[in-house]
Amino acid sequence: MHALTEAGCIWISADKKSGKNADHEALWKALDYLREGDTLFVPSLDRLGRSIQDLIAIVSGPRKRGVGFTSLHEALDTTTPGGRLVFHVFAALAEFIRELIVQSTNEGLDAARDRGARLGRPPAITEEQVRHARDLITRPGNTVTSIAKLLGVSRNTIYKYVPELKGGRVALAEATAAAELPRPAKSAE
Template structure:
């Protein structure tokens, strides 16, 4: 079971008793890339079994990683060539390693010489977790400040309008001609039929209502001279 966000923000502090097996995990981003170097490093580190994915780190469906996590038992150590092979982001990495520690499974990254079964490794990992939370709070704060400043300048936030005022006027003009259907007008303007109905609400009451709404007002007849 994956840890919650609260668990990821506060990794377990108790040491893991590394008494089991070294299990390796390797990953390359594309099928054209080779796993040889990573597999060799993991074998040299003493891994007795290695799982490997050929998928981008942005892809959440890493089948071999989930198999590796399911294979691990308390006391085992998950070994990776480098931290970026395991996590899609620093938050993802922290969540995965925190989940391992809750299961009493250790974690080692060969390139960074990070080993969570040692006091120094646990300290470094806590620093990573604290930095990730600090950066996340800065991003949230900056986003809110940017939105507030935009609102103060009168910037319209949210999704842009599907039809411009010019398109709406053009649609109204076309709709006054009986030979033009709503579907054909929508295709001409590059929008959906529902969008035309949304921006020309008079259509819901029929073409006559639209014609009456768009017809220019007639001038009052001149008063006869006395």
């Protein structure tokens, strides 16, 4: 915002959404606000779009209406032929850099998985706590709320980790009994 104000922008529109999505309400309002002879200023190309197609589409629409485009960080001004050429080169480089970041992130995640690292959010409760919750819920007088309070989790967590509860206590008792039945030995043929 400071850079745009310093550049002399009269009207500033800002989105809180990621530049990855081209569906920005504030951007479309800004583009609608622009008239022939106006110039659209952005702090940098990556704030406007994440792909060459997005950037070119966003910039070319107003250009057809006589609206210029300036990116402060890259010092681009598409009101000149040289500026348009540099814009296309910078847009290609911005997309290339983004793809490199995504690729290296995915490679890092794959390497972590190969090392056996657990990725993502840790489980809310342990397997032992799930067994304890199953045991407690089969006893009369215990409620999901009381068990959740005892384990220090929400009711939704109990329902998530003990999905049989959605069918009621009878379904839970049947599922627990079926899990505890001895399995027949495999015959050697």
